[in-house]
Amino acid sequence: MANIQHVVVLMLENRSFDSMLGRLYPADANYRGLTLLEYNNYQSTGYGVWNDTAMLPSTATIPDPDPGELFTDMNTQLFGNPVRPRNTPADMSGFAQSYATQPGKGIYAPSAVMHYFTPDQVPVISKLATTFGVCDQWHASAPCQTWPNRFFAHTGTSLGCVNNKDFSIPFTAPSIFGQLQAAGVSWRVYFHDMPQSILLKDVWLHAVTHYRGFSQFLADAESGTLSNYSFIEPRYFADLFGAFSPNDEHPPHNVVYGETLIATVYNALRSSVCWKNTLLIITYDEHGGCYDHVPPPSATRPDGCVSKPDQFKFDAYGVRVPAVIVSPWIPAGSKIRNPIGGDGTGTPFDHTSIIRTVRDLFLGGAGQLTARDAGAPSLVGALSLPDATNLGPPSLTPSTAQATLAQVSDLASGEPNGIQAALAAASHNLPDNAPTSVTDLPAAAMPLTPAIYSTVATAAATATDRIKSFLGV
Amino acid sequence: MIKESTQRSLGILILVWCAVAAISQTAVPATEQSTPPAETKPVASSSAPAPTDVLQIVSLAESPDTDSINGKPSRIRLNGKLWVVLNHPLPDGATKYALFLNDVEIKGLDPPFPTSYRSQPALLFILKKGALNDAFWRDLLGSPRSGHVNVVVSLGRQSGAGPSERIVGAPDSARFGLEIFTGLDLALAAGAILLVLVLVWGHARSRTTLRDNLLPQLAPSRQPFSLGRSQMAFWFTLIFAAFVVLFFLLQDTNVLTSQALALMGISGATAAAAIAVDVKRTSPADVANCALQALGLNTYEDVQRVEQEIIDREQKLAALPPASPQRTQLQIEINDRNSILRTYEVKTRPFVSQGWFKDVTTDINGPTVHRLQVVFWTAALGAIFLYSVYRNLAMPEFNGTLLTLMGISSAGYVGFKIQEVNN
Numbered sequence: 001m002a003n004i005q006h007v008v009v010l011m012l013e014n015r016s017f018d019s020m021l022g023r024l025y026p027a028d029a030n031y032r033g034l035t036l037l038e039y040n041n042y043q044s045t046g047y048g049v050w051n052d053t054a055m056l057p058s059t060a061t062i063p064d065p066d067p068g069e070l071f072t073d074m075n076t077q078l079f080g081n082p083v084r085p086r087n088t089p090a091d092m093s094g095f096a097q098s099y100a101t102q103p104g105k106g107i108y109a110p111s112a113v114m115h116y117f118t119p120d121q122v123p124v125i126s127k128l129a130t131t132f133g134v135c136d137q138w139h140a141s142a143p144c145q146t147w148p149n150r151f152f153a154h155t156g157t158s159l160g161c162v163n164n165k166d167f168s169i170p171f172t173a174p175s176i177f178g179q180l181q182a183a184g185v186s187w188r189v190y191f192h193d194m195p196q197s198i199l200l201k202d203v204w205l206h207a208v209t210h211y212r213g214f215s216q217f218l219a220d221a222e223s224g225t226l227s228n229y230s231f232i233e234p235r236y237f238a239d240l241f242g243a244f245s246p247n248d249e250h251p252p253h254n255v256v257y258g259e260t261l262i263a264t265v266y267n268a269l270r271s272s273v274c275w276k277n278t279l280l281i282i283t284y285d286e287h288g289g290c291y292d293h294v295p296p297p298s299a300t301r302p303d304g305c306v307s308k309p310d311q312f313k314f315d316a317y318g319v320r321v322p323a324v325i326v327s328p329w330i331p332a333g334s335k336i337r338n339p340i341g342g343d344g345t346g347t348p349f350d351h352t353s354i355i356r357t358v359r360d361l362f363l364g365g366a367g368q369l370t371a372r373d374a375g376a377p378s379l380v381g382a383l384s385l386p387d388a389t390n391l392g393p394p395s396l397t398p399s400t401a402q403a404t405l406a407q408v409s410d411l412a413s414g415e416p417n418g419i420q421a422a423l424a425a426a427s428h429n430l431p432d433n434a435p436t437s438v439t440d441l442p443a444a445a446m447p448l449t450p451a452i453y454s455t456v457a458t459a460a461a462t463a464t465d466r467i468k469s470f471l472g473v
Numbered sequence: 474m475i476k477e478s479t480q481r482s483l484g485i486l487i488l489v490w491c492a493v494a495a496i497s498q499t500a501v502p503a504t505e506q507s508t509p510p511a512e513t514k515p516v517a518s519s520s521a522p523a524p525t526d527v528l529q530i531v532s533l534a535e536s537p538d539t540d541s542i543n544g545k546p547s548r549i550r551l552n553g554k555l556w557v558v559l560n561h562p563l564p565d566g567a568t569k570y571a572l573f574l575n576d577v578e579i580k581g582l583d584p585p586f587p588t589s590y591r592s593q594p595a596l597l598f599i600l601k602k603g604a605l606n607d608a609f610w611r612d613l614l615g616s617p618r619s620g621h622v623n624v625v626v627s628l629g630r631q632s633g634a635g636p637s638e639r640i641v642g643a644p645d646s647a648r649f650g651l652e653i654f655t656g657l658d659l660a661l662a663a664g665a666i667l668l669v670l671v672l673v674w675g676h677a678r679s680r681t682t683l684r685d686n687l688l689p690q691l692a693p694s695r696q697p698f699s700l701g702r703s704q705m706a707f708w709f710t711l712i713f714a715a716f717v718v719l720f721f722l723l724q725d726t727n728v729l730t731s732q733a734l735a736l737m738g739i740s741g742a743t744a745a746a747a748i749a750v751d752v753k754r755t756s757p758a759d760v761a762n763c764a765l766q767a768l769g770l771n772t773y774e775d776v777q778r779v780e781q782e783i784i785d786r787e788q789k790l791a792a793l794p795p796a797s798p799q800r801t802q803l804q805i806e807i808n809d810r811n812s813i814l815r816t817y818e819v820k821t822r823p824f825v826s827q828g829w830f831k832d833v834t835t836d837i838n839g840p841t842v843h844r845l846q847v848v849f850w851t852a853a854l855g856a857i858f859l860y861s862v863y864r865n866l867a868m869p870e871f872n873g874t875l876l877t878l879m880g881i882s883s884a885g886y887v888g889f890k891i892q893e894v895n896n
Contacts, residue, residue, distance in 0.1 A: 240764035241820050405760055412767040428805050451805050457767030458813060465812035 002329035002383035004361050005277035008230045009354055010265050011153060012258050013146065013250035013419065014069065014288020017136065017320035018049070020255075022116045022292075024129055031335060032136040034116060038293045040096035047096040047111045049291065055121045057254060057407070063112035064252030066417050067099050067289020071162035071310060074143040074318070076101075077289060078296065084143075084312060090295035099289060114291045117255065124259040124396050125282065125324055128266060131392050133325040133334030133382055138349040139296050140286040140318025141372065146419045149285040149318065150196050152302075153351035154231075156370035160305030162312060164422035168445035169429035170201035176229070176355045177210070178202035179367035186227035190217040192235035192247070194423050194463040198430070198470070204441060207434045211471055221268035226278070228362050234261055236419055237460035238411035245403035250417060251288055254407075256399045263398035266326065270395060276388040279361075279379065280326035281354060287319035294320050297348060302372035314372075317350055325379055328388035338377035352376040412457040424459035425451050427466035434470050530642030532558035533626055533649045537590050546621040546650030551610060552724050553652075555598045557626060559640070562594040563587070571631040572598045573639065574613065574624040574651075578632065581605025596628070600651075602723060614653050614722060615866045621650035658721040666714045673706045682706070687758035688824050689772050690765045690817065695825045698832035700844055700886065701744035704851050708740045711855055715862040722866055732871040736854070736879065743847075743883040750887060757837065761820055768813050776817060783810045843889035850882045 022034035039048040052059040067073070072082040076098040078090035096110035119126035141152030147167055148158035155173040160166075177200065180187045189195050189203070189211050198207060212220075220226050234248035249258035262282055269278050296317040306313050325336055340346045352373035359367045360378045368374045403411075416424065425448045435441050453459035532541040534556035535549050541558070542549070549555050555572070563570060568584040581603040585596035602610050613622060626647045628640040641647055654662075677683035683703050684696035712733050719728040770776055790803045826832050834844045854875065861869035 240767055241761060241816075243760050405763060409763045409767065412764065428808055449801050449805055451809060453809075454769065455767050457764060458769065458809070461768055461816040462809050462812040465815050466808070 001380070002279075002327070002385070003277055003388070004279045004327070004329070004380075004383065006226045006228060006230065006274050007279045007281070007354075007358055007361060008226070008232065008265070008269065009153075009281045009283070010232045010234075010262065011150065011351075012234055012261075012282070012284045013236070013248040013253075014286060014290070015249055015251075015255070015284045015322060016287035016290040016292035017138070017294070017322050018292040019116050019287075019290040020122055020125060020284075020322040021119075021129060021134060021136075021324075022049070023051075023118050024126055024134060025335075028335075032294060034293065038114075038291070040093055040110070040114060040291065042096040042100050042110045045110075047114050049114045049116055050111060051116055051118055051121075053118075057256075057401075059121070060254045060256050061252040062115045063099065063290065065102070065104055065106035065108060066251050067095075067113050068102050069145050069286065069288050069418060071144055071307070071312070073098050073102075073289060078143060078319070084310060092291070092293055092295055095289065095291040113289055116291075122255060122259055124263045124266075124398055125322065127393070127396060128262070128282065128326050129322075129324045131332055132327060132390065133330045133336045135323040135325060135336040135349050136320070137337045138283060138323035138353070139299075139320050140284075141299075141350045141352055142312075142314050143296060143316060143318040144286070146285050147196065147199075147422060149351060151200075152372070153285070153354055154197055154200055155202075156352045156355055156373035157302040157305065158314070159303075160307050160314075162307045162310065164418055165425075165448060165450070166307075167199070167422075167426070168447045169199050169426045170204060170442065170445055171199050172201045172445055174369055175200045175202040176358055176367070176369065177206070179359070179363060179369070180229055181206055183363055183367065185229065185362045187229040187231075188212060188217075188220070188227045189231045189233065190214050191233040193237045193239065193460060194427065194467045195233045196236075196419070196423060197231060197233065198467060199426055201441065201445070204435050205438070208471055218264070218268045221272040221274065224273040226272065226274045229358055232265060234258065236423060237416075237463065238408050238456050239460070240408050240412040240457055243403065243405055243408050245408050245411060249284070250419065251290065253411070254403070256401050257403070260398040263396040266392075267395045269326075270392060275391070276328050278327060279329070279357070279383065281323065281357075281379070282326065283323040283351070283354075284321040285351070287321055292319045296320070299350070300347075300371050300375045302352075302370035317348065323349060325382055326392070327383055328390050328392065329383035329385045330390060331385055332390050334382060334384075336379070336382045339381060340377070347375060347377055349377055349379075353379060412460070413455050416453050416456045416459040420456055420459050420463075421451075421453055422448070424453055424462045425449065427463045430466050430470045432469050433472060526561075528559060528561050528563070528640055530557055530626060530628065530640060530647040531560045531593065532590065532642075532646055534558060534590055534595075537588070537595075542649040544645040544648050546652065548652055548655075549600065549649070550652040550654075550724075551600055551602055551614070551722075553600055555600060555626070556588070556590050556595045557585070557598065557628065558590045558593050558595045560593070563596070567596050569630055570596065570628050570640075572600075573627040573629050576625070576627065576639075577609060578629065579606050579609055580632070602725065610723070611866045613651075615864050617653045617722075620654050620656070620659075621652055623648060624651050654721055662717050662721045665717045666710075669710055669713050673710055677706075683829075684826070685758075687756070688762055688765070688821060690762070690770045690776055691821055691825065692773050692776075697824060697826045698829045699744070699747070700833040700847060701740075701747035703829070703833055704847065704883075705737075705740040705744040707851060707855060708736050711858055712737060712868070715858070715868055718862065719866060719868070728868060730868040730870060732876060733858075733868045735876050736858075736871075739876070739880050739883050740851075743887060746887040758824055761824065764820065765817060768816065770813070770817060776814070779810050779813060783807055783814075786810075841889065843886045847882050847886045850879055854879060 018034050024033060025031035034049055036049060039046045075084045076082045076094040078092060079085055080094035095113045099108050099113045100110040102108045140149045142148050144162040145164050147164040148161050151158045151171055154175040157173050159173055177187055187210060189197055192214050195211060235244060235246050236248050238246055245257050246253040247257040247261040249255045269275055269280055296319055298315055299317045301313050301315045338346050338348060353376045355369060355373040356376040357379040359365055360380045429446050533543055534541050535547055567587040570585060571578050572582060582601055583599055585598050588595050588597050673682060679694045681693045681696055683698055683706055685699045686696055716728060720726060786803050786807045793800050823837055834840050834848055858869055
């Protein structure tokens with residue numbers, strides 16, 4: 001068994017597998033990528049998958065505006081109908097329709113969500129995928145918005161919530177962080193502006209000591225003091241004061257900055273003494289309305305929760321998302337699938353596979369959170385080299401492109417997207433200071449109070465100010 | 474505020490005047506005003522009553538109708554009239570005679586007008602300042618320590634107009650106090666200078682007169698001081714003050730020198746270039762400005778508006794019953810606004826003034842050589858300027874090297890400012 005002492009997860013935002021890695025192995029029939037014959041119809045017009053070869057900034061931000069990502073939007077994308085039908089398999093026919101019928105401002109050209117990037121346009125993630133392993137069978141845990149899927153990654157459930165606004169904070173389900181804490185296994189969360197995972201009740205007692213800015217990750221990697229489990233959250237908000245664009249790749253945020261973040265993480269690990277004992281998982285929380293051609297299969301219900309009012313039982317996965325598995329223990333060019341049912345009929349990977357893998361590596365398989373992570377395939381099997389010999393390139397050179405002040409200003413002055421608005425609203429549910437004892441923990445979670453933020457900047461100011469107060473930094 | 478500034482400015486004026494006087498006393502003790510001339514060659518002895526048949530000055534007067542001013546301070550000043558009263562008419566006409574003060578001939582005066590003073594022959598001189606006697610007047614009136622300078626009057630032949638014998642008088646008869654300035658002059662000059670000090674430097678305490686206004690979201694009194702504007706204001710104040718003082722002393726508006734204009738030009742060009750640099754480049758202040766605008770804070774008034782919104786909501790919150798469902802919403806609105814203000818405070822901190830000297834000598838990383846050299850060279854030339862005005866009653870004729878040095882210093886500042894990380 002591979003000697004893995006450090007698992008690092010980088011979870012980006014809202015891109016589908018096909019949109020990012022659909023053309024990674026175009027000649028490989030066994031790779032479930034795009035054939036370029038895929039299309040969606042909308043109002044009797046066919047919109048095929050396509051690529052903008054220019055890779056201008058306007059290319060790297062496709063689709064722009066942001067596609068719909070509510071539960072009803074996803075139903076439309078999967079079934080062509082905002083109401084999820086019972087016992088009807090998804091046909092992935094409604095992406096163009098969902099996008100074209102968005103109520104927001106801007107021009108929702110149906111073809112935008114059918115766009116894909118070629119490997120040379122997203123060279124960092126593509127290079128890692130071919131040098132190490134890519135999972136073409138990794139689905140979002142549920143056909144739901146960001147928060148449900150991120151909570152699935154931490155807890156194996158969303159407690160019946162399908163949209164960000166549905167949650168009560170703190171999120172009370174037990175998390176993998178709590179399991180590791182109880183077992184004395186080290187963990188840390190590294191973040192840029194506001195970590196979404198701070199909304200877990202499980203972490204509140206340990207947040208002050210376990211949550212650090214991203215720069216600390218680089219320092220920890222350099223000094224060889226990485227925790228057993230590290231979870232990295234990207235920059236969700238435009239940081240106009242620092243002239244930083246978001247690097248979460250959430251449409252329409254520029255994917256180049258996400259590529260830079262991935263390369264930075266890889267380079268830090270690759271040059272660390274921890275490298276030979278490290279597993280890096282790069283994935284995305286959900287597809288964000290971007291087209292993918294593989295219908296999500298049914299899934300194990302994590303618990304008895306059912307969404308309201310849709311009565312969704314969380315018995316199906318969400319759309320495929322990119323998942324690149326990086327470790328010196330992985331054979332180059334791996335296409336990682338669940339060996340049981342690797343033909344696509346078995347249990348695919350989803351975000352709860354992270355939980356399962358961490359449990360297998362550090363808890364001896366114990367610490368099950370829900371039925372979903374109990375049945376999730378583990379990545380341990382993909383670490384199949386007898387020794388840590390696939391060291392990979394010494395470093396990756398990301399794009400040197402930097403957002404201009406005008407570009408960041410545009411982003412900061414725009415309306416906040418779903419996760420930005422939700423994070424700002426949720427920040428009000430954080431106490432002024434992190435609790436230090438069990439008795440300080442709130443007895444009950446509080447629903448989010450809707451707050452209107454006219455710009456990303458105002459939402460960011462609230463979110464970052466509240467998190468600084470909470471963490472005492 | 475104005476009163477405080479006025480007092481401060483008056484204090485500064487007095488201090489500067491005292492400092493310059495002290496410098497002058499230390500540096501040039503030989504310029505003592507009231508010391509009688511060392512090498513007078515009188516026709517008649519002044520130590521004993523002169524024989525009545527010897528032509529001599531018997532009295533001095535301001536006008537035919539006033540008493541003599543012998544040995545007393547007078548109201549005669551530059552461009553005024555002086556009656557020199559003799560015991561006998563001049564033997565060969567008045568036009569060949571020149572007026573000597575402290576044994577130095579005043580060249581370039583109009584020929585005296587023969588007249589009389591209370592039945593005695595007299596010569597009327599008009600103490601005009603002109604190109605030929607400019608240096609004389611500057612020497613005589615420079616480095617003033619009171620409103621009058623004692624002068625000893627004598628007459629003599631104009632240069633080249635005959636023998637050099639001098640017509641003098643008894644000590645008390647041929648000496649008077651030439652007025653340099655009156656209390657009113659001093660008050661008017663001080664008032665004018667004070668006005669400029671208050672308008673330029675007093676305003677600077679609470680307004681953006683001397684401050685950069687790169688972040689309009691900051692209160693004017695918190696904006697950082699600008700080196701370029703300070704330099705320009707410094708030279709403007711000095712030159713204006715010098716102009717006013719010289720006008721009152723010399724009754725002459727033609728006191729500006731080309732060097733003074735060059736200094737104003739250099740400082741003005743520096744300030745303009747500095748502003749051009751700020752406008753052209755994307756500075757950290759621009760980034761902060763954009764970010765604050767995205768927070769809805771376009772001006773300082775917006776900051777005040779948000780502060781008021783918090784107060785309004787807190788008052789509403791206090792008036793609500795504890796169980797009111799509106800409380801949560803109000804509290805969130807208060808928290809949101811507090812977050813914006815805290816962000817505002819944190820992000821504007823690097824741009825808030827830390828005092829004049831620190832502002833003009835530092836950027837965000839601390840003191841910079843190019844700023845320090847401008848400050849110190851400006852101060853050095855300013856001191857020379859002040860001393861020169863006091864000593865010579867003239868704006869200094871800086872040599873080209875000094876002006877070039879100032880120009881290089883300012884150009885260096887502008888050049889380095891392009892690379893600066895802060896303004």
